[in-house]
Amino acid sequence: MKSSVLRLSLGIVVPLVLSLLFLKLLPKETAMPKTYEIFGVKIHKNSPQSKLTELGVTTWPKYESGPSKIPWSFKAEETMYLLEGKVKVTVEGSVGSFEIGAGDLVVFPKGMNITWEVIESLKKHYSLKE
Incomplete structure (x- = not known):
């Protein structure tokens, strides 16, 4: 049970964090x-x-x-x-x-x-x- 919750959490959290990092790296005028x-x-x-x-x-x-x-x-x-x-x-x-x-x-x-x-x-x- 714990491993499936961890997998689910990582499956949601990691892409979200990467998306936020990508947006943060864009120049302000973009x-x-x-x-x-x-x-x-x-x-x-x-x-x-x-x-x-x-x-x-x-x-x-x-x-x-x-x-x-x-x-x-x-x-x-x-x-x-x-x-x-x-x-x-x-x-x-x-x-x-x-x-x-x-x-x-x-x-x-x-x-x-x-x-x-x-x-x-x-x-x-x-x-x-x-």
């Missing part, structure tokens, strides 16, 4: 990309510059806003890249909210209704897809 979906919104943290270039983000229209709170309905799928600021998003019909900020590449689906609250002045590039 942030690992992270992608997730919440309430139907796709959020890509730390998108590599190559991805932004591939999408042509710098050629997209630019939008700026100071602190504000408005209801918003997406008439088309909107992909945005936040250059500066922080926004609190509450999706209509959901419980809770989430924040997006500088460096996030975010995709809102067509037809989604939200409350858009700019917490810190916002600068973003955006692209609409019917």
